Amino acid sequence: MKRLDENKIYLITGGAGFIGFHLSESLLKKGARVIGLDNMNDYYEVSLKEARLAILEEYEHYMFCKCDLADKEGLFSVFDKEKPDIVVNLAAQAGVRYSIDNPDVYIQSNIVGFFHILEACRNYPVDHLVFASSSSVYGGNEKIPFCTEDKADHPLSLYAATKKSNELMAYSYSKLYKIPVTGLRFFTVYGPYGRPDMACYKFALKIMKDEPIQIYNDGDMYRDFTYIDDIVEGVENILCNPQSEDEQGALYKIYNIGNNKPEKLMDFISALERCLGKEAQKEFLPMQLGDVYRTYADVSQLEKDFGFKPDTSMEEGIKKFTDWFKEYYEY
Numbered sequence: 001m002k003r004l005d006e007n008k009i010y011l012i013t014g015g016a017g018f019i020g021f022h023l024s025e026s027l028l029k030k031g032a033r034v035i036g037l038d039n040m041n042d043y044y045e046v047s048l049k050e051a052r053l054a055i056l057e058e059y060e061h062y063m064f065c066k067c068d069l070a071d072k073e074g075l076f077s078v079f080d081k082e083k084p085d086i087v088v089n090l091a092a093q094a095g096v097r098y099s100i101d102n103p104d105v106y107i108q109s110n111i112v113g114f115f116h117i118l119e120a121c122r123n124y125p126v127d128h129l130v131f132a133s134s135s136s137v138y139g140g141n142e143k144i145p146f147c148t149e150d151k152a153d154h155p156l157s158l159y160a161a162t163k164k165s166n167e168l169m170a171y172s173y174s175k176l177y178k179i180p181v182t183g184l185r186f187f188t189v190y191g192p193y194g195r196p197d198m199a200c201y202k203f204a205l206k207i208m209k210d211e212p213i214q215i216y217n218d219g220d221m222y223r224d225f226t227y228i229d230d231i232v233e234g235v236e237n238i239l240c241n242p243q244s245e246d247e248q249g250a251l252y253k254i255y256n257i258g259n260n261k262p263e264k265l266m267d268f269i270s271a272l273e274r275c276l277g278k279e280a281q282k283e284f285l286p287m288q289l290g291d292v293y294r295t296y297a298d299v300s301q302l303e304k305d306f307g308f309k310p311d312t313s314m315e316e317g318i319k320k321f322t323d324w325f326k327e328y329y330e331y
Contacts, residue, residue, distance in 0.1 A: 001306055002240045006031040008127070009082065010239070013037045013069065013117065014090035018195045019132070019186070019231060021052035023088065026232050028059040035082050037075075038091065039068035043098070044196045051328075052193055069113025076116075079124040086239055089117050089131040092162075095197055096136060096290045099159035110162035118173045128180045128242040130235065133167055135187040135224070135258065135295045136160035144262075145298040148185070148254045157290035167254060175250035180242030184235065187258030187297045191228030191317065192324035199223075199265075200318070203272055203280065204325050212281040215265065219284060222262040222294040227317035230310030231257055237306040258297025259310045271315055275322035276331075 010027055014020040015036025024034045036056060040049055056062045063082075067074045069091050093099070093109040114131070121129050138146045139154040155161040167183050174181040190200040206213045234257040243253040273279050287293075303309045325331070 001237070004030060004032070004236055005240050008085040008240070009033050009035065010086050010088065011035045011037065011078070011082065011084035012088045012090060014092065015056075015064065016040060016049040016053050017090055018193060019189060019228065020090045021056065021193055022191070022228050022232050023090070023235055024056050024062065025059075026236065028056065028062055031061070033061040034063075035078070035084060036062065036064045037067050037078060038064070040066055043093065043095070048193065048196065069116050070108050072116045072119070075120055076123065079120045083124065085127045087117065087121060087126050087129045088235065088239070089114065089129065092132065094159070094195065096157045096159050097288060098197070099157050100290055103158050106158050106162050110159075111165060114166045114169060118169060118179070121179050122173065122177045126179070128182065128239065129170070130182045130184065130238060131166060131170060133183045133185045133254065134160065134163040135185050135256070135297065136292070137164045137167070137185060138292070138295070140292060144294065145260070145296040146256065147298040148256055148301060156292060171250055171252050174252040175248060178251060180251040182238055182243060182252070183254045184238070185254065185256045185297075186231060187224040187226045187256065187295055189226050189228055189231050191321055194228070194321065199268070200225075200272065200321060201325075203269060204276060204322065207273065207276055207278050207280045208329070208331055210281065212283040213269070214283050214285055215269070216285050216291060217287040217293070219266045221265040221291075222296070223265060223268070224258040224260065224262045224295045224297050225268060225314055225317070226257065226259045226310055227312035227320070230259065230312050234302060234306075234308060234310065237308050241306070255302050256297040256299050257302060257310065258295070258299060259312070260297050260299045262294055262296045263314050268314060268318075271318045272322070275318050276326075
């Protein structure tokens with residue numbers, strides 16, 4: 001396994017987003033040059049994205065480009081001028097439930113936008129394209145843990161369908177144009193500067209505001225909650241280690257990155273209450289359209305290829321998140 005190459009130029013789309021911010025800062029701390037690209041949309045509070053960017057822009061080797069992946073000409077201009085060596089595509093319209101009511105934006109961002117990324121990597125060859133997929137591609141699979149060799153043909157939301165489409169598109173481009181591509185199926189990522197629409201952040205906000213939190217399927221759900229530092233370490237292991245050709249001639253592979261330990265949703269909420277020092281008002285509701293009962297990552301391939309396995313405990317991760325949360329919101 002090759003170590004991270006600090007001399008490469010890393011282009012990170014979704015650079016003002018949660019994972020993009022943490023990956024960028026980690027690379028910058030190691031001395032790498034990072035180009036962040038983001039459209040700064042208002043899916044959630046833009047001030048949080050601006051706060052992340054303010055931290056990154058303190059680093060000498062960071063550059064930010066405001067650009068939408070749907071803008072092919074603008075994206076190609078960045079590739080032409082900056083000539084990135086490694087591209088990490090984290091830009092996407094996120095959210096399972098939001099995709100049910102707002103499908104158009106998912107097609108533009110997650111399908112058209114990703115197509116433009118693939119075209120850019122074809123026209124301006126890169127050493128490696130790494131892209132974010134999602135555990136949601138497994139849909140309602142009952143076999144656990146979820147393995148990358150399992151079928152993932154029955155997505156339960158348009159968001160999940162776009163992520164599965166990205167995997168198929170990436171495979172074909174890798175085979176046709178010999179682009180080294182690795183897809184990463186992330187499992188319920190949380191941590192400081194996280195996304196306010198995700199359970200950990202959303203629950204914390206409502207608890208501190210004395211507002212009821214909505215708990216679906218009457219709390220009978222399990223999630224493979226994965227702390228952000230484990231995601232970043234997993235991605236960094238992969239960046240400079242593209243795949244060799246498979247039997248079909250594609251330079252392509254998919255990995256799960258998850259904590260490999262699903263937690264009861266109610267246990268997660270209890271830990272959050274303890275760390276915030278406040279009890280939640282709870283509203284129990286039926287299962288939401290598009291939701292899944294359990295996520296559980298099989299990370300054996302990640303461990304085999306890179307000797308790495310996420311291991312941050314739920315208690316440790318929530319403590320780190322709530323320490324940041326209380327400071328950020330001055331609670």
